[in-house]
Amino acid sequence: MDFATVLGIISAFGLVTIAIFMGGGVKLFINVPALMIVVGGTLGATMISYPLRDVFGVFAVAKKAVFTKNISIKQLISRFVDFAKKSRKEGILALEGEVKGVKDEFLKKGVQLSIDGLEPQEIEDVLETEVGFIRSRHQLGAEVFTTMGTFSPALGMIGTLIGLVQMLQTLDDPSRIGPAMAVALLTTFYGSIMANIVCLPIAGKLRVRSKEEVLTKEMTIRGIISLANGDNPRILEQRLMAFIPPDQRESSFKY
Secondary structure (H helix, E strand, O other), X not given: OOHHHHHHHHHHHHHHHHHHHHOOXXXXXXXXXXXXXXXXXXXXXXXXHOOHHHHHHHHHHHHHHOOOOOOOHHXXXXXXXXXXXXXXHHOHHHHHHHHOOOOOXXXXXXXXXXXXXXOHHHHHHHHHHHHHHHHHHHHHHHHHHHHHHHHHHHHHHHHHHHHHHHHHHOOOOHHHHHHHHHHHHHHHHHHHHHHHHHHHHHHHHXXXXXXXXXXXXXXXXXHHHHHHHOOOHHHHHHHHHOOOOHHHOOOOOOO
């Protein structure tokens, strides 16, 4: 679980909720018609913009914003160095036993292609194609949430107009002015909350997650190509370290 995401959710929703309770209680901010306008309208507008499978599939993608494992770049480099040492000493076929214990399917697939004897360029083409589709899927998820974050304030404004029209039509009945005004104000409130605390932050987090995963995949490709070329473990390590900042580079070799 990502600590920054959890802390952000607690601070954003927590402080807003505390402010609501300090101002008179949460019941004042619960309005079913306003929720129907904002939430239902936003989902409906999003489904008009994207296929149904993409809209509902994006909620599974959203789990990556919270429930995600930190990518260990150093561990990945160390694993490739071990692979390179074994390959140089016993031949690349010796990695057949090592690859069975690899949980990363992308890494496992790449190493297996090297063991099968494919040319480095062919391996790179296969893996780069897969990375391209991974990038596209992640981009779609971020786009859908960005779209929802764009629509929700607009639906909030539509709800405000609906509430104002209802209020103006009932000026002769003071008892009906309050509910209409509540719809007018709360739809704007719900739209702002949905956009700025839910949808847009999730979209931003998904973009960050995508960059992290694509970086790891690119590192994996470079490592696999080095394995297929039979590069020296030191050279392989230096090539992979080029992907990380200089202050984080720690070589496993003593120079």
